[in-house]
Amino acid sequence: MDWLRITRERSGWLNSHRPKEYNPHMEMDLQINVRKNGTTRVIDLTGEVDAYTSARFREVMLELIEEGGQNLVINMSKVEYIDSSGLGALVGGLKRVSERKGRIVIVCDQPQVSKVFEITGLEKVFPIYGNEADALNLIGGEDK
């Protein structure tokens, strides 16, 4: 399995928006790990997908699509919350994969996060699964 760890240090956006006396222990954050599964890329998110972090998430997602990742599984099992800016980033990713006839599938077992998809109606736009195996089965990535 191919691992790529995107750290804070790689994030140009965060660096440019960081106060000079930045203290990483005082800021909640989003960790983004990327795994490769055939032609599918699995993005593990841990933390908060909000206005502070969603630009970085979007950046990673678009980079992966540009690199040829046609289908994306976004694993949000360790996401504490996602706000409208995080949803906006997902819609941006959806636009890009749609152009390549790909898809985005969400893995989420957190009721608070699922609720956001439910009340916006985005659960009809992004298929949501309780576990990663089911999501990969849908997307057919395991066989590739």
Next chain:
Amino acid sequence: MTSKEEGAVDSVDISVPEEFALRDEVRWLKSEDLNLFGYLRETMNKIEPAYVATYPPSECGIATFTKDLSSSVAKYTPFSKPSIVAIKREHEIEPYERVVRFQIFKENKQSYLDAAKFINDSSIDVVSLQHEFGIFGGPDGEYVLDFLEALEKPAVATLHTVLQRPSPNQKRIMQEMGRLCQVMVVMVRLGREILLDTYGIDPKKATIIPHGVPNVHRVSAASVKRALGISNSRILSTFGLISRGKGIEYVIQAMPKILEKHPNVVYLVLGETHPGVRKHEGESYRNMLTDTVNRLGIEENVRFNNRFLSLNELVRYLCATDVYVTPYLSKDQIVSGTLAYALGCGKAIVSTPYLYAEEVLADGRGMLVDFESPDSIADTVNRILDEKELKEGLENSAYTYGRRAAWFNVAVDYLDLFHRVITRHHAGVAEVKGAK
């Protein structure tokens, strides 16, 4: 969208981020990808709430709350049109934003009926009513009942005041609202208990959604202070619309004792006099405060900023604050927007034990002091300034609690509630039609 003010703080970005919201993202798609735009429009949930309340540029806490709530909810509903029905005095001219689609003249009863008709005839599908007795016309604001009686759409009332000892008329109004609204929202558990015990509101109709707070990530107070040019000071602050009930004089009286131990403390009193208060008594309260400051000879250590502050200004001052104080005098106060904001910014908070503070500052999220007690304030502030671990513990607990109440979480709670109310209302209407 809130933007960072240029030049005010040059090294610390503490503007409140609102960019990249779903609503904007979808709008951006419109010109570039009509297929996806059409698909999203077909599949995403639509909801058209109307908010009946005061609204900026009116300067009051409820107006700010309404703007925050409506814009936070709107970010999740890119294909819906929020509407504001603004309550104002008939002779005042308010340069409202376009989102204000109807105006209620506070003391004009017919205006309430006209507003209900406007909503009934529109595509609005739920009403979010912000209630405080004083913002509506008639005795104890009873014209709100005329509006609700005439309204044919489901209504959710958010209560900004829940009196423990109401007058008979206030009690009647609240009970009637309980009958006419589908749900009543309070911001703390205690408020719900009062609704049930004092007013006999159906428990199924009373729900709790916390007061929203801005999405603020923490930065060190030291860095913000440096940017503000107050690096060597330790900051106490209180903000909001100033009026006698705030008890600010007791913090000022506590200052000499605080300064004995911490001579570099500066107390910032941020905000203008409440416009309603100014009308009746001018600046007499503020003058009394400045007289006290002069009498105590602490002009250098107590500063006033007599303006209605923007959200970014508030957040900036809060980020620079070491101890936030709400010395309010009314035990019955069931909500405080300023205290909620301080929690959201993760501040060490000292407060008198009014109902809201007692509940949200429990479990080590803040420290309570006696009402009208400069000694109690001074001792507690000194302890926090002396004990670094205590201060950090308070800050962390406050921030964790405040995070749950960030506006984007509160907006989801309201949207969820709106959906349930609308669904139930439609089911009820269908049932009535079926029975006919």
